[in-house]
Amino acid sequence: MGPVYGTQSAYCAYQFAQVLLSNTPHTIKNIFFYADGVYNGNSYTDPANDEFNLVSAWQELSKKHSFALTICVAAAQRRGIIKNNLADRFELTGLGELSESISTTDRTIQF
Template identity: 50%
Template sequence: MNRLTYTLVVNGSVYGGQSARNAYQFANALVARGHTLVSVFFYKEGVTNGSALTVPANDEFDLVKGWQRLAKEHGVRLETCVAAALRRGILSEEESSLHGLDGHNLAAGFEQAGLGSLAEAMLVQDRVVQF
């Protein structure tokens, strides 16, 4: 089997729709088949997947923790689009300081990146799949 490198682009919100969960399941299937998932780029409403403040019900899957576990176990970069994240109140400690705000809520294991990071992934990875 030919092993490929992938980047996923997630546009769907952490909860309220199925696309982010589908992306997570696809990501797990990729690594289970021996492919390399280099990064997941969260864009538009997808940046909510990087919030440290989501609290799902006890009987629901914690998608943020799922992404964190995937990243830790397989060395996957989790990138939230900084512009989209700022508009939606998802801030890293650095961005919070830069904008003179008191708090930050970007979940551990996530980083904020610009669209240049996505453009580079589109040039470098074998496949880019959008959800």
């Protein structure tokens, strides 16, 4: 739920996912970005050269471990995230996607 920059929430979620996938037999089916978290999928995010690029990091982790990066379409539209500026590997979905993911997995963790 946290923005790509400005709070530690999104970065902590990324670190958690990275450790979970590298050190345990667990898998991730989907990461759903909601509220200000939708900024994690903005392709126009352009951090300074000496800053960690969290958008790219999410994309690489998703590609490496084959899980979906889904963004709440309503929250995204309110914040100016549309199909034209959606980063690669991110997809716009509704809350139904979140509900389905919750019902078909054994754990849901919120950051």
